[in-house]
Amino acid sequence: MRLKATYILLCVFVLTILCSSFTSLPSIGDASRNEPVLLKYERKVTVYAPAVTRTPYGYKGVMTKIEIEVIKPGSGDVFISTNTFMEIDMQASARTAAFVACTFAKKNFYEYDFYVKISAEAPIVGGPSAGALMTIGMIAALMNITLNPEATMTGMINPDGTIGPVGGIFEKAEAAYKAGFKLFLIPYGQDIIAHLEGGRIEYINITSYALKKWGLRVIEVSDIYDAAHYLLGIVIKRTTFEWRKPMFIINVARALFNNLYVNASKLVDDARKALTSIKDYYLRRQLEKTLNEAKSLINEAKSINASWPYVAASLCFQAAYLTQYIIYVKEYAVSGKDFFFKTVDEINSTLQNISNDIAKYEHKALSLSSIEILVGAKMRLRYTSDAINTALQYYQLGDILTSLMWLAHAKWRLRTAIDWANYITSVPSAVQFNSTEMLRIVKSITQEYIYEARTVVVYVREVISEVGMLGAANQEAEEASSMLSYAESDFNDGDYLLALAEANEAIVHATIALNLVSSSETLRKYADLARIIAYNSIGQLVNRGVAPMLSICYYDFAEYYLMKKNDVITALFNYKMASAQSKILSLIWSLYNGTIISTNEQITQVSPHEVQPNVNTSRENKLTYTDLLIF
Numbered sequence: 001m002r003l004k005a006t007y008i009l010l011c012v013f014v015l016t017i018l019c020s021s022f023t024s025l026p027s028i029g030d031a032s033r034n035e036p037v038l039l040k041y042e043r044k045v046t047v048y049a050p051a052v053t054r055t056p057y058g059y060k061g062v063m064t065k066i067e068i069e070v071i072k073p074g075s076g077d078v079f080i081s082t083n084t085f086m087e088i089d090m091q092a093s094a095r096t097a098a099f100v101a102c103t104f105a106k107k108n109f110y111e112y113d114f115y116v117k118i119s120a121e122a123p124i125v126g127g128p129s130a131g132a133l134m135t136i137g138m139i140a141a142l143m144n145i146t147l148n149p150e151a152t153m154t155g156m157i158n159p160d161g162t163i164g165p166v167g168g169i170f171e172k173a174e175a176a177y178k179a180g181f182k183l184f185l186i187p188y189g190q191d192i193i194a195h196l197e198g199g200r201i202e203y204i205n206i207t208s209y210a211l212k213k214w215g216l217r218v219i220e221v222s223d224i225y226d227a228a229h230y231l232l233g234i235v236i237k238r239t240t241f242e243w244r245k246p247m248f249i250i251n252v253a254r255a256l257f258n259n260l261y262v263n264a265s266k267l268v269d270d271a272r273k274a275l276t277s278i279k280d281y282y283l284r285r286q287l288e289k290t291l292n293e294a295k296s297l298i299n300e301a302k303s304i305n306a307s308w309p310y311v312a313a314s315l316c317f318q319a320a321y322l323t324q325y326i327i328y329v330k331e332y333a334v335s336g337k338d339f340f341f342k343t344v345d346e347i348n349s350t351l352q353n354i355s356n357d358i359a360k361y362e363h364k365a366l367s368l369s370s371i372e373i374l375v376g377a378k379m380r381l382r383y384t385s386d387a388i389n390t391a392l393q394y395y396q397l398g399d400i401l402t403s404l405m406w407l408a409h410a411k412w413r414l415r416t417a418i419d420w421a422n423y424i425t426s427v428p429s430a431v432q433f434n435s436t437e438m439l440r441i442v443k444s445i446t447q448e449y450i451y452e453a454r455t456v457v458v459y460v461r462e463v464i465s466e467v468g469m470l471g472a473a474n475q476e477a478e479e480a481s482s483m484l485s486y487a488e489s490d491f492n493d494g495d496y497l498l499a500l501a502e503a504n505e506a507i508v509h510a511t512i513a514l515n516l517v518s519s520s521e522t523l524r525k526y527a528d529l530a531r532i533i534a535y536n537s538i539g540q541l542v543n544r545g546v547a548p549m550l551s552i553c554y555y556d557f558a559e560y561y562l563m564k565k566n567d568v569i570t571a572l573f574n575y576k577m578a579s580a581q582s583k584i585l586s587l588i589w590s591l592y593n594g595t596i597i598s599t600n601e602q603i604t605q606v607s608p609h610e611v612q613p614n615v616n617t618s619r620e621n622k623l624t625y626t627d628l629l630i631f
């Protein structure tokens with residue numbers, strides 16, 4: 001006999017209390033439970049997502065049925081039920097989808113529960129690629145909107161509301177066509193795909209291919225707003241946030257440059273003297289090249305300081321550790337391993353002292369701007385620790401020169417951490433955050449980001465292994481795995497701010513790895529889009545009186561390397577870090593104040609049938625109005 005729905009919900013609620021399979025966020029959730037519940041809400045929505053399954057003859061596209069139920073009152077729990085085998089857990093993707101959906105709909109995530117049931121006729125490869133469509137389904141449920149029955153999509157949903165790249169575009173497009181859909185949305189930048197045709201891999205434009213062969217319209221979308229336009233008939237006019245760099249950040253960047261410039265210039269003289277004692281001809285020639293590189297970096301830094309003070313400071317940092325390396329080589333030639341381990345102990349001792357001092361700031365009332373500088377200092381301590389460990393590894397392998405280079409890097413990375421820490425309490429701000437409440441919020445956010453990072457990292461490994469990508473893409477995937485490991489470890493140790501920054505960086509590295517599985521032309525498109533996203537994300541904070549120093553430093557670095565060096569990959573990474581970091585600050589702000597920060601968008605709704613796929617989606621025109629979700 002079928003049990004009543006209320007009884008089922010009661011059983012689920014009891015089981016949730018008794019087990020920890022699905023954790024809620026206690027600090028914020030508990031607060032919402034104490035508020036009076038004025039309205040009961042229950043809504044069901046079904047979406048159909050294209051996916052990929054393995055067959056004896058290769059990969060094949062299949063459709064999955066995703067049933068979504070949104071219930072209020074709730075406590076921010078997301079439950080997954082599936083009758084098909086999936087190689088990657090969808091729990092994190094579903095949680096991210098629910099959170100983004102609530103942000104879009106301006107609902108309190110912790111007042112709702114989400115039930116997601118997934119069914120398909122074949123085992124599914126991957127999990128995150130349905131995240132964006134799940135988000136749309138949840139928005140439809142939250143806002144009581146009807147979906148466009150002729151449209152579907154694929155794409156990961158990122159915590160910042162952007163839609164991330166996925167694999168199997170061709171197979172999914174074919175599955176959508178065979179299922180009767182007329183419109184298929186794909187992540188921005190993935191219109192050119194590798195496809196096995198006639199026994200060889202060819203690059204095809206899936207937009208023109210699908211239209212010509214199947215009559216299926218394929219449109220790229222960059223964020224959940226784009227997707228909502230086509231799938232829900234929501235038309236949004238968005239505002240670009242113009243901003244100028246806060247004078248505080250300009251002054252700090254100049255101070256960082258001046259300090260590093262003076263030190264690097266002095267080290268050049270010391271390194272030149274150290275070279276005279278190097279007897280080995282080939283080693284001396286190698287070190288002379290290193291010294292010339294350092295001098296070139298200093299000259300470049302001096303020439304750009306007026307316009308790019310933070311980038312200039314970064315160049316001086318590189319010059320400082322390169323010249324320090326030369327000095328270390330000379331010292332090691334005199335004292336051998338005694339010098340090496342004495343230096344390691346000295347750096348480790350200073351690192352521990354500075355870490356203890358910086359940790360104390362977490363228990364003080366800080367502004368949002370100060371929190372970001374604190375994160376900047378903590379990340380530099382993390383990089384210092386990494387450099388020391390790398391130096392020790394190379395030393396054990398007998399590669400003395402490489403170990404000394406990393407040791408020099410550690411010394412000067414630690415100096416930059418100290419410099420950042422000196423400005424934690426110097427940011428002008430009238431708004432201070434209660435440290436206890438702030439840490440509770442950060443802990444909750446970090447849990448979500450770690451969940452997301454785990455799923456994306458596994459998914460990236462799957463995609464890269466299938467396409468056989470090595471080189472830069474594989475390196476980014478490895479970096480993502482490392483940062484995720486750090487995040488999990490630091491979270492367990494109670495360092496939630498550092499863990500949040502690491503989980504965030506893991507997600508960025510992972511999405512960069514997926515971006516790299518594309519052509520150079522597409523990479524440039526990614527960079528151009530990431531630039532505008534970062535600009536608006538920072539602008540939303542600056543226009544609210546926040547001085548997001550770390551975010552702006554990432555942005556400046558990206559600008560310089562894109563415009564002056566034409567280094568698209570470095571620019572792409574830093575643009576993504578700029579927007580991701582700024583959105584974390586906005587998320588802390590939103591949850592602390594119990595509201596979602598407005599994005600100045602004007603939302604109107606038409607029937608999904610009235611949204612024509614052939615509207616002008618020219619990126620040149622559209623980017624002018626891009627303003628992504630603010631968290």
